[in-house]
Amino acid sequence: MTSQAAPVETYDPHDVRPIRKAAMWVFLGSEAMFFGSMIATFLLYRNTTGDGPGSEIFSIPFTSASSFVLLMSSLTMVLAHHAFENRDARGTRIWLAATALLGITFLAGQIFEFTEFAHEGLALSTSSFSGAFYMLTGFHGAHVALGVLMLLAMFFLSLDGRLYEKRGLNVELVGLYWHFVDIVWIVIFTVVYLLQV
Amino acid sequence: MAQAVHRSHPTPAVYWAIALFLAVVTAIEVAVPYFSVLDPVRVPLLIVLAIVKFGTVVAYFMHLRYDKKLYRTLFLFGVIGVIPLFVVVLATMHAF
Numbered sequence: 254m255t256s257q258a259a260p261v262e263t264y265d266p267h268d269v270r271p272i273r274k275a276a277m278w279v280f281l282g283s284e285a286m287f288f289g290s291m292i293a294t295f296l297l298y299r300n301t302t303g304d305g306p307g308s309e310i311f312s313i314p315f316t317s318a319s320s321f322v323l324l325m326s327s328l329t330m331v332l333a334h335h336a337f338e339n340r341d342a343r344g345t346r347i348w349l350a351a352t353a354l355l356g357i358t359f360l361a362g363q364i365f366e367f368t369e370f371a372h373e374g375l376a377l378s379t380s381s382f383s384g385a386f387y388m389l390t391g392f393h394g395a396h397v398a399l400g401v402l403m404l405l406a407m408f409f410l411s412l413d414g415r416l417y418e419k420r421g422l423n424v425e426l427v428g429l430y431w432h433f434v435d436i437v438w439i440v441i442f443t444v445v446y447l448l449q450v
Numbered sequence: 451m452a453q454a455v456h457r458s459h460p461t462p463a464v465y466w467a468i469a470l471f472l473a474v475v476t477a478i479e480v481a482v483p484y485f486s487v488l489d490p491v492r493v494p495l496l497i498v499l500a501i502v503k504f505g506t507v508v509a510y511f512m513h514l515r516y517d518k519k520l521y522r523t524l525f526l527f528g529v530i531g532v533i534p535l536f537v538v539v540l541a542t543m544h545a546f
Contacts, residue, residue: 282529285529286535289535293535296540317480327469335462432507436508439507443499
């Protein structure tokens with residue numbers, strides 16, 4: 254495995270980029286606690302299904318495919334960031350579009366899954382289990398949807414070259430947000446799906 | 451002007467190799483529940499595999515391995531803070 258030459262960062266007291274990046278990490282840390290509390294709530298209610306269905310209706314092969322799609326979107330995102338850092342406008346556009354497309358695919362899978370569950374009698378208000386499940390996975394889906402909107406915004410900005418006008422850090426910040434959405438799903442996939450079957 | 455040298459970011463080939471590794475770990479995760487012989491270690495095994503995937507994405511795709519220590523500290527503060535939060539949430543709801 255080879256690596257590129259190490260970049261040298263010059264300190265500029267008027268450069269607010271490190272502060273924005275630190276703020277993003279603080280935000281992601283707070284988001285980790287937000288999702289942590291929701292996962293704890295799900296664990297508490299995982300057996301309180303009442304008369305409704307429980308985790309036996311989960312389709313592990315289908316959710317595994319969705320998880321794989323989201324995982325690969327992290328690859329395309331980091332490739333978009335790498336292309337951007339190397340001033341490769343075409344590569345940036347392609348990988349940003351690929352990431353958004355994979356995100357949309359994941360969301361479509363989640364909508365399909367929710368629809369199937371609803372048909373099998375698992376509605377939001379069916380039981381404490383269903384409420385905790387839909388709140389957790391639904392909030393995650395909302396985060397993915399927001400990420401897709403930001404990716405599409407980056408993509409359209411890149412079409413007329415506006416991505417390079419003092420917006421360089423934005424690609425990295427959107428990338429950090431997108432990877433975070435992916436790592437949250439890594440935990441949800443294990444705790445909510447794999448450990449319940 | 452003060453200067454700070456950071457470790458270099460990986461190349462696209464390394465990113466592809468990491469993605470392949472993550473795909474293999476995911477395949478193992480999905481296969482684990484289908485092997486009854488692994489039932490005694492199923493829960494700890496799945497948790498370890500999830501931690502491996504989580505750490506790999508954070509370290510390489512989010513570049514936390516290469517970035518400033520401050521960012522690592524800020525993020526870890528939130529991630530480690532989840533543990534007492536877990537305890538508080540479960541205690542509040544009389545899970546113990």
